[in-house]
Amino acid sequence: MQCKHVKGVTTVPKIISAANEDDFKLQYKELLQHARSPKGIVYVWRSVADIPRVRGSSPIIYIGKANGSLYQRYIDQISNESKEYWRRFNYIIKTYGSISIDIYETDNPAYTENIFLYQYHQKCMELPPINLQSYKAGML
Secondary structure (H helix, E strand, O other): OOOEEEEEEEEOOOEOOOOOOHHHHHHHHHHHHOOOOOOOOEEEEEEEEEEEEEEEEEEEEEEEEOOOOHHOOOOOHHHHHHHHHHHHHHHHHHHHHEEEEEEEEEHHHHHHHHHHHHHHHHHOOOOOOOOOOOOOOHHH
16 A cells, blocks of 8 residues: 555564454454554554455455544544454454454554555455445545
8 A cells, every 4th residue: 555645664674463352352452552653643454364345355444534643543442343243353363363463653644544544455446344434535
């Protein structure tokens, strides 16, 4: 994924490979502990193996943004995230392998997220499996 506003990319040094919801919460919290910086980011959740899409395949399962850090964005939502999405994450982990997160530091998170969603959509002809909102054509 590329955008002129990206200043750097890192991969969080923890993965999620949980076999049950309780382990998911623990691993998610550990991952977030390692994602306290940078601030002003776009984050990309990835599985080990590619997931079939309408056109081609991709390991990307979610693209999101945060004006603060990934930690700030999700630390208070771990229980809600696991309740709402555990079944999806569980299926992805069992079928496509553990989940890692890449963090793109950017001076414009909203624009960068929009560009990444657009790029993904152009490649795969659909959104990543967990994204519920599309890119905004007016922001391109």
